[in-house]
Amino acid sequence: MSTPTLELDRRPVRIGVTCGTQLQTTPFGEQPTVSLNMRYVRAVARAGGLPLPLVPSGADPVELIAALDGLVLTGGGDLDPAIYGEEAVDQVYGVDRERDDFEFALLAAAEAQGVPVLAICRGLQLVNVSRAGTLIQHVDDHELHWQTTPSHEGAHTVAIDPASALAAMVGPEDLLVNSYHHQAIDTLGDGLRVVADAGGLPEAFETADGLITGIQWHPEQMVEHHPRQFALFEAFVRFAQQRDRQSPTSDPTSWSNSHV
Numbered sequence: 337m338s339t340p341t342l343e344l345d346r347r348p349v350r351i352g353v354t355c356g357t358q359l360q361t362t363p364f365g366e367q368p369t370v371s372l373n374m375r376y377v378r379a380v381a382r383a384g385g386l387p388l389p390l391v392p393s394g395a396d397p398v399e400l401i402a403a404l405d406g407l408v409l410t411g412g413g414d415l416d417p418a419i420y421g422e423e424a425v426d427q428v429y430g431v432d433r434e435r436d437d438f439e440f441a442l443l444a445a446a447e448a449q450g451v452p453v454l455a456i457c458r459g460l461q462l463v464n465v466s467r468a469g470t471l472i473q474h475v476d477d478h479e480l481h482w483q484t485t486p487s488h489e490g491a492h493t494v495a496i497d498p499a500s501a502l503a504a505m506v507g508p509e510d511l512l513v514n515s516y517h518h519q520a521i522d523t524l525g526d527g528l529r530v531v532a533d534a535g536g537l538p539e540a541f542e543t544a545d546g547l548i549t550g551i552q553w554h555p556e557q558m559v560e561h562h563p564r565q566f567a568l569f570e571a572f573v574r575f576a577q578q579r580d581r582q583s584p585t586s587d588p589t590s591w592s593n594s595h596v
């Protein structure tokens with residue numbers, strides 16, 4: 337039964353949001369539990385999406401993506417450096433190979449099915465490595481990129497390529513961003529274009545078809561104080577919604593274009 341206030345053609349825009357796992361002491365002893373910062377799902381919901389947390393349950397990632405309109409790859413611990421052919425340095429932390437493998441499979445399925453991807457922090461690093469890129473395992477002057485001020489405050493600015501999809505979403509002016517990363521892009525992955533940087537350090541990239549945008553900062557921490565950061569989620573959800581109404585073979589357009 338529908339209520340009179342519902343638009344008949346309105347379907348929820350289903351946005352998958354990846355989670356970490358952690359061992360937690362429970363009444364059953366120490367058990368693996370889901371870990372997800374609520375600010376990701378609240379930002380997606382506030383932008384009009386239906387956030388659906390995704391965990392490595394054994395379900396087929398191809399089927400999970402088929403049930404979604406968009407995918408957010410969230411932040412978290414470091415990727416296993418073995419994936420890009422390196423031994424871990426001492427500062428590498430939080431490696432979870434099960435999560436890595438699950439998210440690589442989700443990303444591959446999203447690309448195969450034309451589902452838009454917003455890749456945040458660790459997510460950006462994962463997209464880069466999936467395309468034969470590498471990471472700086474520990475940025476020497478990383479204090480600049482790991483702020484101690486509140487997370488909704490900016491730590492540094494990024495210069496945005498005015499001709500990019502990112503610029504169409506948040507505007508071409510320098511953008512104040514927060515910063516919580518001790519790793520960074522070293523070799524850029526195939527088919528990625530850097531569209532924002534901080535003094536030469538890549539802070540955002542996108543694919544030519546506009547389906548993947550990767551950002552090194554954490555917009556979900558800033559949406560309540562910074563409209564340009566919220567615009568990122570709004571544009572992503574709107575693009576995911578419009579994709580849902582197109583045939584899978586239609587020409588992919590940048591999700592930023594849906595915002596202008």
Ligand code: MN
Nearest residue numbers: 481514515516
């Ligand atoms: Mn930074």
